[in-house]
Each structure stands twice: as C-alpha cells, then as structure tokens.
Amino acid sequence: MRIAVEHRSVYRFTQPQARIVQMLRLTPCDTQHQTVVSWMVGVDCDARLRDAVDGYGNAVTMLYAEGPIEAIEIAVTGEVLTTDNAGVVRGAAEPLPPALFLRTTARTAASPELAAFARDVSDGTGDPIERLHRLNQALHARFRCVPDVPDTGLTAAEAFAGKAQASRDLAQMFVAAARTLDAPARYVSGYRLDHMAQCAPHGWCEAWVAGLGWIGFDPVTGMSPGDGHVRVAVGLDADGAAAIAGRRIGHGDEELAVDVQVDRLGNEE
Amino acid sequence: MGSTGAFDEIWGHGGPEAPREAFAALSQWIAETPPDELQRRQHSAEAAFRQLGITFAVYGDSDAAERIIPFDIVPRIFLRREWEKLSEGLVQRVEAINAFLEDIYGARRILDEGILPPELVLHNEQFRPEVAGIRPPHGVWAHICGIDLVRTGPDEFYVLEDNARTPSGVSYMLENREAMIRLCPELFRDFRVAPVDSYPDMLLETMRSVAPSGRARPVCVVLTPGHFNSAYYEHSFLADSMGVELVEAADLVVDDDIVYMETIAGRVRVDVIYRRIDDDFLDPLVFRPDSLLGVPGLIAAYRAGNVALLNAPGNGIADDKAIYSYMPEIVRFYSGGEAKLPNVETWRCREPQALKYVLDHLPELVVKLVDGSGGYGMLVGPTATHAQIEAFRAALIAEPHRYIAQPTLALSTVPTLTEKGLAPRHVDFRPFVLTGSDKVRVVPGGLTRVALREGSLVVNSSQGGGTKDSFVLLGDAA
Amino acid sequence: MxxxxxxxxxxxxxxxxxxxxxxxxxxxxxxxxxxxxxxxxxxxxxxxxxxxxxxxxxxxxxxxxxxxxxxxxxxxxxxxxxxxxxxxxxxxxxxxxxxxxxxxxxxxxxxxxxxxxxxxxxxxxxxxxxxxxxxxxxxxxxxxxxxxxxxxMRNEATLLIQLGAAIERADNTARLVDVKYHLLLPAGESVGGAVDRDQWTTILQTVSAVTAYRWLYSEGLRPDNVIDLLVSRAELPRSLAACVEESVTLLSALAKRTGLQGEADRMARARLARIQKARTPDIIVGGLHEYLETFITENALLDGAIARQFRFL
Known part of the structure; x- marks a missing residue:
C-alpha cells in the first residue's frame, strides 16, 4: 500500500524565545515491509538540522534554532510503501538485545490491577503468541478508544484505571502488561491509516517471541498492524519514542497544535 | 593505646613500642612530637581549610550548613614496593573497566559468552541504552577512576568499590599535602615522599589526549552543578589549577551538534568536558525529561564525536553493586589473567551453593541487597539479633537473586590524634587512576579516610569520618 | 581565553x-x-x-x-x-x-x-x-x-569588580545626598540657612570625607560646599564626579582588553561630559532633588547597558 503522511506541529509562544533545541523522531526507517519513497522534515524558520541514529536504532534529527522565535512549525511530509506481514517486523535495525525490553520505566510500571488483568487474560495457554494476542484483544475490548492528543504524561497504571484511552495509553498498557508476562515489549510510534482526525502520531507496540522475533500488536484495532501502519520509532515507553523532545530558552508559555493526516494513495491493490 | 586486634599500618600488631620494622623512624616522629604540638598543627590546618572554603554541605543540617572535613595530622604511609604492587593492580582493574564499557555498549561479547548473566546488565538502570552504540573519542570511557580499597594485613588489599562515574576527593589529597608540607616540613626532609602536585597537569594532559581528533588546541572545561553542590570547592579547585573555565550548564549551548560556551565576546567552541554532574542531568532531551538542568543537545554533540565527556555517560554499569561481584571474572575476561587486586570475597546468593553457605553462616556475614541503597536492607551478622537474622533468612530463601553476602573484615588502622592522644583508627583508601588516549596514569597518593570514633568502621565524612595525607615513599623505609 | x-x-x-x-x-x-x-x-x-x-x-x-x-x-x-x-x-x-x-x-x-x-x-x-x-x-x-x-592582575576580572563597585558607589552617594538634603532642608528653607552641624558631619563621615572637606573648603561647614564636594569634586573618590569618571576609565580599560566597546561606553562618556560641565550653584538652583533623581535613573540605565554589552546571562 502507498501511504502519504502529513504531520504538522506548531508551537506558539506568548513571548519570543531566545533559542530552541529539539530532538525529532519523525523519520521512518526502511524494513522488509516498509519502504520510504520520500520523506521531508521542514521547519518554517532559520534552523540547523542534523541527522543521527539513537541508541534504539531510531532515526533522529536534531533541530537548532536561534531566536527571537515567536512560533515554529515542524512539518513532515512523506510517502511510504508498505506490505502486510501479519505484524512480524523484519529488517529493522536492532542494536539492542530483546531482553532489554523487559525493563520497566516510570510510565510503564504495571499496577497490581494491570498485572492481574494480564495474568487473567493469558491464563490457560502456554503459547506465548496466543497470550499476547489475548492481551491485545482484551485491552481492545476493555477500553473505548479516543483520538490522540499531545502527550500529558499519563502512566500505564493511571490509564488502566480509566475507561476511554488514546492509542498511546493503550500501547503503554500493553507494554507494561506484556512485561509482567515475561515478554520483552516496546512502544512504537508512527502513523496509522484510519478515518479519525489525529492530533498526535499513533502509538502501538511490539513484543518479542523467541523464534519469530518482534511482532506488532495494536490494541486500538485488537489486531496486529498490517500494511496500514507506518513504523517510525521504538522505545521503552512513549517518552523514549516521542516524536519531539525539546527545550526552549525564553520566558512565557507555549501552545502546541498538532495535525496528522494519513492518506492512501492510488489503488494498486 | 587501645588494641583493636586489627593490623596497624605503622605499629603492626605490637603497638607503639614495637612498630613495623620499616616504620621505625616515623613511629619515632609520632612518639617524639608532643601531642599538643600535633594538636596545634592540626587546628592550624583546619583553620586554613575553613578560610579557603574547603567545606562540604551536610544535607538536612541547618545549624552548620557548611563544615570542613576533620583533618588528621598523622600521615598514612605506603612503602615503594607496596605502592608498585598496588599500582599494577589498579592499572589492570581500570583497563578492564574500560574494556568492559567498550564491550557492553558495543558488541556485548561478555554477555554472549555467558560470563555475566545478561539480565544483570540489561535490566540494570545503570546500563543506559540511550548511549548504546556511541564510541567516545579515542575509545576511552572511564578517564578518572577512584578505586576504594581496604587493607587487612601487610600484603592484603581488597577492592571495596569501583568509582567510574565522577569520583571526588582528589582536592583533599592535594590540600592535605599542602597542609602537611607547611605544618610538618621535617617529615619531607626526613622521608622522600612522591609528590602529588602534578595531578592537575596529569588531568589536563588526559583531557587533551581525548579531544576529538582534528582539534589542534582543544578547549577543555570543568562542568559543575554550581556552587551549592557539596563538592563545588573541588570543582573550582581543579578548574583553577588546570587553568580552564569552570562552567555551569547554563553557560553551555549546543548548536549544529557542536558545544559552545557563552562568553562576553560571544560563543567559544568546547572540545572536552570534565563533567561533575550525573548522567541524569546531562541532557534533558535524552535522560530525565523533567530535569530543568543540563545542556539540551549535549548527547547529540557527543554522539556526533564533536565533544569528549569525562567520564563517559553510562559508566554507572561498571561500578554497580550487582556487577562488582563479577569483577574478577571481568578482569580475567578482558586481561586474560587473574585480578592482581582481589575483591572482598562475595557470595552471590543467586547461586545455590553460595546461598547454602550464606544461610549456614549468617551470624558472621554482612548481607546486602544488590539494588538497595544507603544501607537499607543490610544485615550485619555479628551485631544482628536472632530475629533479624531469621528475617533475613526468610528473605534470602524467597528472593535469593536480590542478595549478596560478604565477610566482616578487620580493616587496618593508622595512628590518629584523638582527644586522649594517639590511638589506632580504621582507614580506607581511594587512589585515583587517569586514563587518556596515550596511557594510564596512577597518581602516587590518594585520599585516606579515617573513622575518627574508636572502633568505628564508618569513614564517611557525613558520619564522623576524617581524612589524612597519604604518603607514597620513594624508598622502602619510613 | x-x-x-x-x-x-x-x-x-x-x-x-x-x-x-x-x-x-x-x-x-x-x-x-x-x-x-x-x-x-x-x-x-x-x-x-x-x-x-x-x-x-x-x-x-x-x-x-x-x-x-x-x-x-x-x-x-x-x-x-x-x-x-x-x-x-x-x-x-x-x-x-x-x-x-x-x-x-x-x-x-x-x-x-x-x-x-x-x-x-x-x-x-x-x-x-x-x-x-x-x-x-x-x-x-x-x-x-x-x-x-x-x-x-589588572585583567577583565579586576576591572569588572571595580566597575560594579563604581556603579554601586555612584548610586549610594546620590541617594545619601538626596535623602539627607530633603530631610535637612524642608521646602522653603534656603541653602546656607541654619543647619545642623552634626547632620552634615554625618554625611561627610558616611563617605569618609571629613578630612577632604577641611582641605578643600576654608569657610567651615556649609551645605552648598558639602554638596559641591559630594557631587562635583572628582578628587573625592566617593563623589558622583569621581564615580562617573571611574566608570569611563574602567569601561575603556575593558574595551582595550576585550575589544568590546558599545552602548555602555557611549552612555558613560556622555554622562562624564555632562558632569564636567555642571556647576554646583546651577545644580542647586535648578533643583538638587531633580538632578539627583535623574542621576540615579541614568545610573540604572548604564547598569542595564553594561549587562547587555557583556552579555550577562
């Protein structure tokens, strides 16, 4: 499938900023089932951009802008070709061993309730893939999914106490729960073709199964991602894979507006 | 004079009347200098320290927000042959630490070959995936190491702890020596003491040697959390004696993956940073996003190879408690030989045989939580109650992998000036080892900490510990 | 560096x-x-x-x-x-x-x-x-x-400390004269009228100028002379004229060492030219309080210009 992505983030400041430094995880990498046709990260003011690869193998872009800056827009436009591989990830850069992803973080620490939930839904099967699928479906069934908004720092444990959650929170709950079942799991941020208006990238997750490798799970659909997902970055939690991490030097408040458009191009199928 | 039964480094086991053979002259100096004269010199040294502002802050102590660490006038002495042997062990250990860090953030051969249980590293918070894959300029990770040693006999030294992050205390080594030269010049006349005052030069050489290649006259700086930090004196002292800028995070900016400092004439590029702030506060974009400190973009500049950071971020994995017990294996793996400086014997309760031994000998052992901190979750067998021992027995059986156990050691003593005259007090020792791209340098000296309370083994400055000068002799007798 | x-x-x-x-x-x-x-x-x-x-x-x-x-x-x-x-x-x-x-x-x-x-x-x-x-x-x-x-060493560090001291001293002296003058001469009373000797001596003591006054003025203690000394006589280190002159000298020395010259230098020199022209009787006639108020404001503006020129964070 040919997918077009447009992702705009606009920061407006109540007072001009002297400098802005941001780390952007906004560029997808090629895998066996995802080919980046074109991709561009643009900024609407004088800025220097530097590309690198972080410790997790994600493509990152450092953005350095000198003030005075009253507003800054980071616009991503690109096209990606995808094929469906039933969620199995092949050909991604994997600089870290899967066992690392058993590590928990402040945002993915499971509460006793979440751990019990993971135990209950996976009870009765010893098959690791089956357990993960059940977990994925159970999360899908339990929560009403709401559109993503910019990250507020909600933890998996806090999200589990609610009823309706965004893709980011569902994914963090999956990650937290899977780790309690001794499955290495990680957070994935990227884009998903759907009909909901988006104010943030899409979040889902991947868990590692011996013999198969990393397998994607999207609790928003209750299924594994197919050719409608564009994988951008992975991390231990949503912070580790955040699209933009930044610091500004200057007074005043900021306001962030994000607009994500994901469209299907052509009718090759 | 009280006898603790421990080995005294000057008096041996025989007390002041029968000092160790090589220490007859020093023992005589101690015996012949009147205690009130020693007391006077000691006070004079402490007054000078206070005036210089060599103070440290005791957290939660509002009455005396700034104190000086007590100084003891009687030096601790290493003979040349003792020192040479120690040095070899230190170099070997620090080389292994560097090799370990290079491996663990790169190929991870040591995990593949089953020398270390992978989860011990991968699940350890001190292993920083954020800096995985980065090779620091010239492949040096632990540029400045402080290796904490204890001694139990003439030739028995043990490593208690490695410090491969930002070990402090070197300013005490230098200021204590300054004080001793001023107050006890006769000692330097009578004994040939190896000088330590070249330390700042050695540190600067080490810093320059790891500058990113192609920088002809590298700009080096010391990065401090600021003057409210308890080790600020040391930060300013080192910057001053090296003749480099002492910067705070707010003085540094990163632009286009290059680090600059803000000066009155604009930005000046920085090549080498001796940072005295923790990993967590280095770069808010990479480590703690909630941290208001740090230099945004610093790790990007580091990853791009445009700046050297001393010590490298992520070094905490090398001096972690859980890793410590594997240091003999780590040294063997990378050096191909046995560790010349042994660890304190450590039983890893995750291993069934070790667990059995520990359970059988609880009243004699110190049991520690691997991931515990600040003495929390520690059993000191010899002073514990029956109930405490039984509680630990249950905990050990339930979660053996969380515990290690060590014997209680009889730390060596050195004669120390007390209110009742000279008496043996327990000491430990922190020598400093510098690793540059060119070579490994061991400073002939270090920081001796002394537990001033009789019988106490706690040398921490926050708990009544003091310091002594540490002489390394150029000969084999004192 | x-x-x-x-x-x-x-x-x-x-x-x-x-x-x-x-x-x-x-x-x-x-x-x-x-x-x-x-x-x-x-x-x-x-x-x-x-x-x-x-x-x-x-x-x-x-x-x-x-x-x-x-x-x-x-x-x-x-x-x-x-x-x-x-x-x-x-x-x-x-x-x-x-x-x-x-x-x-x-x-x-x-x-x-x-x-x-x-x-x-x-x-x-x-x-x-x-x-x-x-x-x-x-x-x-x-x-x-x-x-x-x-x-x-007479380097940037020394010069900046001394510059800070000169700016502070200028403010202190101006404030001292302003307040004491106000207090001692309520509206309507003329300068040179009945004065409290002790009060004026207090002013001189505060700026260590008792001896200087005796050397420079022969008529005994007179308010207009005290004002002349504290405002216009550059021989007295704590006078406004001396502080103004010193700021110019220090800024020039800094410019020489750092190559940084700008707004602060211009402001300081303009101020020096003004104070060198001013005569004490004119200042008193024109209103000493207003004069001092303006001086204090200008001093604060110079402080701001120094901060910008040397990029204080």
Missing part, C-alpha cells in the same frame, strides 16, 4: 555587593554617632533617614518595630529578612565570589569568606559599642578585599 558571560556578571555583582555592604556599614556607623549627639526625637529621625538612604524604609515599616537604634541597626546589619542588610549583601557577594572562585585570588576570596563568617554565626548586634565593633570589622574586611583586588 574570553571570560564566561556568567562569570562577568558574577564579578560585576560581587563588586556591587561588597561596595553596598561597606556603604551600609558606614551609614550605620555615622548614624550611631549622630544618634548619640541628638536628643531622642532627632535620633529616631536619624535612623529613619538611614533606612530611606538604603531603600529599606518600607521593608522596615513592615516589621512593625519602632525606628530605634537597636531595631534599625539590627535590621540593617544582621536581619537576614532584609535584602538590604549587610548580612545579605555579604551573602550575595560570597555567592557570586564562590561562583567565580577561579577568577579570584585566594586572598580576595578569603576576605569575602571571612567577612561572611563574621556574620554567619551572630544573632544580635548588642549595644552601640558592639555594633560599632562589628561595623569596624566589616569595614576592615571590605578594605582587605579592595586591597586584594588591587593586587590581582
């Missing part, structure tokens, strides 16, 4: 705070003397004016204490709740000094550190004698600091 901007700011403020501590010490000392010479009501007025000179009258009123020597002297010296107290000035001076330890000599640092320790462990000033003792010690330490600065 160019100096860090933060270091430059800390040095400049170190100079300002030490100067301020020294000035408050002199003010307290002179006021104690005045108080001793006056009947009770005049004494309270003396302390009230000391508060006004140090910009702390409102803060003191908020404490609810009467303006007696015991209360005001403590407030101006040891009260850590008063940002204008000597103890706070020394604390700020020491914090700035600590932050730039590497730019100072040990001698300069120990002078500041000793002055701070003098205060750090004291709770009360005691009576007049103890206060005078304390003030004398502070003056000794600040003199020691100035001496140490003079013995330091």
């Amino acid at each position: 160019m100096m860090l901007s933060r270091t430059a700011a800390a040095l400049y403020w170190l100079g300002r705070y030490v100067e301020r501590a020294d000035f408050i010490a002199r003010l307290v000392e002179a006021t104690i003397r005045l108080d001793a010479l006056s009947p009770r009501p005049a004494g309270e007025a003396a302390w009230q004016s000391a508060l006004a000179v140090s910009y702390t009258d409102e803060a003191f009123a908020a404490t609810g204490h009467p303006a007696t020597q015991a209360h005001v002297a403590r407030f101006l010296t040891l009260d850590a709740g008063n940002p204008g107290a000597i103890i706070r000035c020394l604390e700020m001076a020491r914090n700035n000094a600590r932050a730039v330890r590497t730019a100072l000599t040990r001698e300069a640092w120990t002078a500041i550190n000793r002055a701070w320790w003098l205060f750090a462990n004291r709770a009360s000033t005691g009576g007049a004698t103890e206060t005078l003792n304390l003030v004398e010690q502070i003056k000794g330490e600040t003199r020691g600091f100035e001496g140490a600065i003079h013995r330091m």
Whole structure:
C-alpha cells in the first residue's frame, strides 16, 4: 500500500524565545515491509538540522534554532510503501538485545490491577503468541478508544484505571502488561491509516517471541498492524519514542497544535 | 593505646613500642612530637581549610550548613614496593573497566559468552541504552577512576568499590599535602615522599589526549552543578589549577551538534568536558525529561564525536553493586589473567551453593541487597539479633537473586590524634587512576579516610569520618 | 581565553555587593554617632533617614518595630529578612565570589569568606559599642578585599569588580545626598540657612570625607560646599564626579582588553561630559532633588547597558 503522511506541529509562544533545541523522531526507517519513497522534515524558520541514529536504532534529527522565535512549525511530509506481514517486523535495525525490553520505566510500571488483568487474560495457554494476542484483544475490548492528543504524561497504571484511552495509553498498557508476562515489549510510534482526525502520531507496540522475533500488536484495532501502519520509532515507553523532545530558552508559555493526516494513495491493490 | 586486634599500618600488631620494622623512624616522629604540638598543627590546618572554603554541605543540617572535613595530622604511609604492587593492580582493574564499557555498549561479547548473566546488565538502570552504540573519542570511557580499597594485613588489599562515574576527593589529597608540607616540613626532609602536585597537569594532559581528533588546541572545561553542590570547592579547585573555565550548564549551548560556551565576546567552541554532574542531568532531551538542568543537545554533540565527556555517560554499569561481584571474572575476561587486586570475597546468593553457605553462616556475614541503597536492607551478622537474622533468612530463601553476602573484615588502622592522644583508627583508601588516549596514569597518593570514633568502621565524612595525607615513599623505609 | 558571560556578571555583582555592604556599614556607623549627639526625637529621625538612604524604609515599616537604634541597626546589619542588610549583601557577594572562585585570588576570596563568617554565626548586634565593633570589622574586611583586588592582575576580572563597585558607589552617594538634603532642608528653607552641624558631619563621615572637606573648603561647614564636594569634586573618590569618571576609565580599560566597546561606553562618556560641565550653584538652583533623581535613573540605565554589552546571562 502507498501511504502519504502529513504531520504538522506548531508551537506558539506568548513571548519570543531566545533559542530552541529539539530532538525529532519523525523519520521512518526502511524494513522488509516498509519502504520510504520520500520523506521531508521542514521547519518554517532559520534552523540547523542534523541527522543521527539513537541508541534504539531510531532515526533522529536534531533541530537548532536561534531566536527571537515567536512560533515554529515542524512539518513532515512523506510517502511510504508498505506490505502486510501479519505484524512480524523484519529488517529493522536492532542494536539492542530483546531482553532489554523487559525493563520497566516510570510510565510503564504495571499496577497490581494491570498485572492481574494480564495474568487473567493469558491464563490457560502456554503459547506465548496466543497470550499476547489475548492481551491485545482484551485491552481492545476493555477500553473505548479516543483520538490522540499531545502527550500529558499519563502512566500505564493511571490509564488502566480509566475507561476511554488514546492509542498511546493503550500501547503503554500493553507494554507494561506484556512485561509482567515475561515478554520483552516496546512502544512504537508512527502513523496509522484510519478515518479519525489525529492530533498526535499513533502509538502501538511490539513484543518479542523467541523464534519469530518482534511482532506488532495494536490494541486500538485488537489486531496486529498490517500494511496500514507506518513504523517510525521504538522505545521503552512513549517518552523514549516521542516524536519531539525539546527545550526552549525564553520566558512565557507555549501552545502546541498538532495535525496528522494519513492518506492512501492510488489503488494498486 | 587501645588494641583493636586489627593490623596497624605503622605499629603492626605490637603497638607503639614495637612498630613495623620499616616504620621505625616515623613511629619515632609520632612518639617524639608532643601531642599538643600535633594538636596545634592540626587546628592550624583546619583553620586554613575553613578560610579557603574547603567545606562540604551536610544535607538536612541547618545549624552548620557548611563544615570542613576533620583533618588528621598523622600521615598514612605506603612503602615503594607496596605502592608498585598496588599500582599494577589498579592499572589492570581500570583497563578492564574500560574494556568492559567498550564491550557492553558495543558488541556485548561478555554477555554472549555467558560470563555475566545478561539480565544483570540489561535490566540494570545503570546500563543506559540511550548511549548504546556511541564510541567516545579515542575509545576511552572511564578517564578518572577512584578505586576504594581496604587493607587487612601487610600484603592484603581488597577492592571495596569501583568509582567510574565522577569520583571526588582528589582536592583533599592535594590540600592535605599542602597542609602537611607547611605544618610538618621535617617529615619531607626526613622521608622522600612522591609528590602529588602534578595531578592537575596529569588531568589536563588526559583531557587533551581525548579531544576529538582534528582539534589542534582543544578547549577543555570543568562542568559543575554550581556552587551549592557539596563538592563545588573541588570543582573550582581543579578548574583553577588546570587553568580552564569552570562552567555551569547554563553557560553551555549546543548548536549544529557542536558545544559552545557563552562568553562576553560571544560563543567559544568546547572540545572536552570534565563533567561533575550525573548522567541524569546531562541532557534533558535524552535522560530525565523533567530535569530543568543540563545542556539540551549535549548527547547529540557527543554522539556526533564533536565533544569528549569525562567520564563517559553510562559508566554507572561498571561500578554497580550487582556487577562488582563479577569483577574478577571481568578482569580475567578482558586481561586474560587473574585480578592482581582481589575483591572482598562475595557470595552471590543467586547461586545455590553460595546461598547454602550464606544461610549456614549468617551470624558472621554482612548481607546486602544488590539494588538497595544507603544501607537499607543490610544485615550485619555479628551485631544482628536472632530475629533479624531469621528475617533475613526468610528473605534470602524467597528472593535469593536480590542478595549478596560478604565477610566482616578487620580493616587496618593508622595512628590518629584523638582527644586522649594517639590511638589506632580504621582507614580506607581511594587512589585515583587517569586514563587518556596515550596511557594510564596512577597518581602516587590518594585520599585516606579515617573513622575518627574508636572502633568505628564508618569513614564517611557525613558520619564522623576524617581524612589524612597519604604518603607514597620513594624508598622502602619510613 | 574570553571570560564566561556568567562569570562577568558574577564579578560585576560581587563588586556591587561588597561596595553596598561597606556603604551600609558606614551609614550605620555615622548614624550611631549622630544618634548619640541628638536628643531622642532627632535620633529616631536619624535612623529613619538611614533606612530611606538604603531603600529599606518600607521593608522596615513592615516589621512593625519602632525606628530605634537597636531595631534599625539590627535590621540593617544582621536581619537576614532584609535584602538590604549587610548580612545579605555579604551573602550575595560570597555567592557570586564562590561562583567565580577561579577568577579570584585566594586572598580576595578569603576576605569575602571571612567577612561572611563574621556574620554567619551572630544573632544580635548588642549595644552601640558592639555594633560599632562589628561595623569596624566589616569595614576592615571590605578594605582587605579592595586591597586584594588591587593586587590581582589588572585583567577583565579586576576591572569588572571595580566597575560594579563604581556603579554601586555612584548610586549610594546620590541617594545619601538626596535623602539627607530633603530631610535637612524642608521646602522653603534656603541653602546656607541654619543647619545642623552634626547632620552634615554625618554625611561627610558616611563617605569618609571629613578630612577632604577641611582641605578643600576654608569657610567651615556649609551645605552648598558639602554638596559641591559630594557631587562635583572628582578628587573625592566617593563623589558622583569621581564615580562617573571611574566608570569611563574602567569601561575603556575593558574595551582595550576585550575589544568590546558599545552602548555602555557611549552612555558613560556622555554622562562624564555632562558632569564636567555642571556647576554646583546651577545644580542647586535648578533643583538638587531633580538632578539627583535623574542621576540615579541614568545610573540604572548604564547598569542595564553594561549587562547587555557583556552579555550577562
């Protein structure tokens, strides 16, 4: 499938900023089932951009802008070709061993309730893939999914106490729960073709199964991602894979507006 | 004079009347200098320290927000042959630490070959995936190491702890020596003491040697959390004696993956940073996003190879408690030989045989939580109650992998000036080892900490510990 | 190597705070003397004016204490709740000094550190004698600091400390003259009329100018002469003219070393040209209060220009 992505983030400041430094995880990498046709990260003011690869193998872009800056827009436009591989990830850069992803973080620490939930839904099967699928479906069934908004720092444990959650929170709950079942799991941020208006990238997750490798799970659909997902970055939690991490030097408040458009191009199928 | 039964480094086991053979002259100096004269010199040294502002802050102590660490006038002495042997062990250990860090953030051969249980590293918070894959300029990770040693006999030294992050205390080594030269010049006349005052030069050489290649006259700086930090004196002292800028995070900016400092004439590029702030506060974009400190973009500049950071971020994995017990294996793996400086014997309760031994000998052992901190979750067998021992027995059986156990050691003593005259007090020792791209340098000296309370083994400055000068002799007798 | 901007700011403020501590010490000392010479009501007025000179009258009123020597002297010296107290000035001076330890000599640092320790462990000033003792010690330490600065290399660090001191001194002297003049000459009374000798002597003492006055003026103590001395005579180090001249000299020396010349230099030179032309009788006729108010405002503008020129963070 040919997918077009447009992702705009606009920061407006109540007072001009002297400098802005941001780390952007906004560029997808090629895998066996995802080919980046074109991709561009643009900024609407004088800025220097530097590309690198972080410790997790994600493509990152450092953005350095000198003030005075009253507003800054980071616009991503690109096209990606995808094929469906039933969620199995092949050909991604994997600089870290899967066992690392058993590590928990402040945002993915499971509460006793979440751990019990993971135990209950996976009870009765010893098959690791089956357990993960059940977990994925159970999360899908339990929560009403709401559109993503910019990250507020909600933890998996806090999200589990609610009823309706965004893709980011569902994914963090999956990650937290899977780790309690001794499955290495990680957070994935990227884009998903759907009909909901988006104010943030899409979040889902991947868990590692011996013999198969990393397998994607999207609790928003209750299924594994197919050719409608564009994988951008992975991390231990949503912070580790955040699209933009930044610091500004200057007074005043900021306001962030994000607009994500994901469209299907052509009718090759 | 009280006898603790421990080995005294000057008096041996025989007390002041029968000092160790090589220490007859020093023992005589101690015996012949009147205690009130020693007391006077000691006070004079402490007054000078206070005036210089060599103070440290005791957290939660509002009455005396700034104190000086007590100084003891009687030096601790290493003979040349003792020192040479120690040095070899230190170099070997620090080389292994560097090799370990290079491996663990790169190929991870040591995990593949089953020398270390992978989860011990991968699940350890001190292993920083954020800096995985980065090779620091010239492949040096632990540029400045402080290796904490204890001694139990003439030739028995043990490593208690490695410090491969930002070990402090070197300013005490230098200021204590300054004080001793001023107050006890006769000692330097009578004994040939190896000088330590070249330390700042050695540190600067080490810093320059790891500058990113192609920088002809590298700009080096010391990065401090600021003057409210308890080790600020040391930060300013080192910057001053090296003749480099002492910067705070707010003085540094990163632009286009290059680090600059803000000066009155604009930005000046920085090549080498001796940072005295923790990993967590280095770069808010990479480590703690909630941290208001740090230099945004610093790790990007580091990853791009445009700046050297001393010590490298992520070094905490090398001096972690859980890793410590594997240091003999780590040294063997990378050096191909046995560790010349042994660890304190450590039983890893995750291993069934070790667990059995520990359970059988609880009243004699110190049991520690691997991931515990600040003495929390520690059993000191010899002073514990029956109930405490039984509680630990249950905990050990339930979660053996969380515990290690060590014997209680009889730390060596050195004669120390007390209110009742000279008496043996327990000491430990922190020598400093510098690793540059060119070579490994061991400073002939270090920081001796002394537990001033009789019988106490706690040398921490926050708990009544003091310091002594540490002489390394150029000969084999004192 | 160019100096860090933060270091430059800390040095400049170190100079300002030490100067301020020294000035408050002199003010307290002179006021104690005045108080001793006056009947009770005049004494309270003396302390009230000391508060006004140090910009702390409102803060003191908020404490609810009467303006007696015991209360005001403590407030101006040891009260850590008063940002204008000597103890706070020394604390700020020491914090700035600590932050730039590497730019100072040990001698300069120990002078500041000793002055701070003098205060750090004291709770009360005691009576007049103890206060005078304390003030004398502070003056000794600040003199020691100035001496140490003079013995330091004449580099950017020294010049910035001295520049901070010159700007602070200009403000202090202008404020002292303004308040005392107001107080001593209520509206309608002419200069040269009946004056309180002791009050004018107090002013001279505060700026260490008693001897200078005797040397320069033969007519005995006259307010217009005191004003002339404190405003226009560059021979007196604490006069406005001297401070203005010194700021120009220091900025030029800094420009020579750093190559940085700009707005601050231009403002300082323009100010010097004005003060050199001004004649004291004209100033008094034109309104001394207005003149001093303008001077204080210009001084603050120069302070801002210095901060921009040397990129204080």
